[in-house]
Amino acid sequence: MPDKNYSLYFYSTISLFMALLLQITPVFGSTVYWRPQFLLLVVSYWLLKKQRQYGIAFAWLAGMLLDIFSGQMLGRYAITFSFCAYILILLNKRFYHFGLLPQAFLVFLLVLLNQLLLASISLLYRTDWSIVMLIAPAITSALIWPPLSLLMNRLPKGGRLNQDNLFENQG
Amino acid sequence: MRNLFSSSPSYARRMLFLSVIAGVLLLVDTTTQWLKPARSWIAELTIPIFSVALLPRWVNETVNEFADAANLKEKSKLQEVELLILKGRLQRMADLSAENSRLRTLLNATEILQHSVLVAELTGVSPDPLSHTIIINRGKDYKVFEGQAVLDADGLMGQVIEVYSTSSKVLLISDSSHALPVQVLRNGMRSIAEGYGDFRHLALRYVSTIADIKVGDQLVSSGLGGRYPAGYPVGIVASVDTISGNPYLAVDIKPSAQIDQSRYLLLVSQTVEKFGASKNAR
Missing domain, CATH: 1.20.5 (Single alpha-helices involved in coiled-coils or other helix-helix interfaces)
Incomplete structure (x- = not known):
């Protein structure tokens, strides 16, 4: 079904692009610490939903994209995203048994893991990470996960996150 | 159920493989200059997308202005x-x-400093909360050079750290890796203003408790260190606190420049002119 896949790739590219825009839009003052990891959330969504099409390489590419835009230490988001993707793939079979709230909690842990990895890589040359920068994006990402996944379920490629891939993965 | 068992180790291997590639890139990028040319054209590619990301902010500003x-x-x-x-x-x-x-x-x-300015526009802001860098729309084509001082209408804002062909990257004075030699306008006392990752605050480090500094003092760049031209406003002392047990004052500075809001910036270049030559110019 090649045409189906094309539309899938179309929507995933568009959603990645939107997430990237949200990620790089400038905000005022210290609100920037509270910006959710939009790109990681969108990557996680596609990874969970279409595990056959999207794997670790997809997350790696998205991370590289964010690295290019953040303009320093090329490759650190690529590392953290691919590690998060690996964890997600391991958890995938469990993830769809949960409702939205437990999923949000898992997202909290995932983003926290991402921030911890980022902080430890950044220690290569700067040491000014604060506890707010570790936890704040994790909290906002967890809060935004339920509306985000509901919204993305509405995409024409649709179907619910929870049941769709149960069958696809076993094929 | 086949892929439950057979594919898991391959995921781990794939993750490790990709991480190692990214790790090598990371090390090469942080320790050598080899990736600099690649960075330059990557920066060119990102500019259109950055300007799309800036759209909502400009629309908001324009609507507010003309409402x-x-x-x-x-x-x-x-x-x-x-x-x-x-x-x-x-x-x-x-x-x-x-x-x-x-x-x-x-x-x-024997010589006099002439400052000339070039107007530039903000085209991108770094998404990383820790790196206070911005992209501006002037580069090699306008003879921008590394270390050039950047001002907004109210004061010093930062310095150019990377120059690409039609744009360049500016490190802001509020970045935590940035320090800037300043002096108090009232009495000429020298110090160093450091950023610590907050757009609205700078700090003076190692100011003795008996130093003559008061709330409201104006700080200007001292020109020492040779990077920044002397005499541009940096900030105003917002608070001076003595911390018991600490041999230094905690001095908080409010930057004059609107570091996170200004859209149009000035690039300053200073040219040294001998006296004989400058007489004719006047």
Whole structure:
């Protein structure tokens, strides 16, 4: 079904692009610490939903994209995203048994893991990470996960996150 | 169920493989200059997307500006008054600079600094909360150079750290890796203003508890260190606190420049002119 896949790739590219825009839009003052990891959330969504099409390489590419835009230490988001993707793939079979709230909690842990990895890589040359920068994006990402996944379920490629891939993965 | 068991180790291997590639890139990028040319054209590619990301902010600003005509009228009136005041000051300035150059000849100073400016526009802001860098739309084509000082309408904002062909990257003074030699305008006391990752605050480090510094003091760049030109406003002392047990004062500075809001910036370049040459120019 090649045409189906094309539309899938179309929507995933568009959603990645939107997430990237949200990620790089400038905000005022210290609100920037509270910006959710939009790109990681969108990557996680596609990874969970279409595990056959999207794997670790997809997350790696998205991370590289964010690295290019953040303009320093090329490759650190690529590392953290691919590690998060690996964890997600391991958890995938469990993830769809949960409702939205437990999923949000898992997202909290995932983003926290991402921030911890980022902080430890950044220690290569700067040491000014604060506890707010570790936890704040994790909290906002967890809060935004339920509306985000509901919204993305509405995409024409649709179907619910929870049941769709149960069958696809076993094929 | 086959892929439950057979594919898991391959995922781990794939993750490790990709991480190692990224890790090598990371090390090469942080420790060597090999990726610099690649960075330059990558930066060019990112600019259109950055400008799309900046759109909502510009739309918001423009709508606010033009929303009500009364506001606009008032603004233009204010600007007219401001222009008049500045022009008045400029007349005085000609006199002062003539006097200054006479005095400098008396002091046997042989050269005079001429500052020229280039207007640039903000085209991108780093998404990383820890790196206070911005992208501006002037590069090699306008002879921007590394280390060039960047101002906004109210004060010093940062310095150019990377120059690409049509754009360049600016490190802001609020970045936590940035320090800037300053002096107190009132008494000439020298110090160093450091950023710590907050757009609205800078800190003076290692100011002795007996130093003559007060709330409201104006700080200007001292020109020491050779990076920044001397005499541009940096900030105003917002608070001076003694911390018991600490041999230094905690001095908080409010930057003059609107570091996270300004859209149009000035790039300053100073050219040194010998006295004989500058006389004809005046």
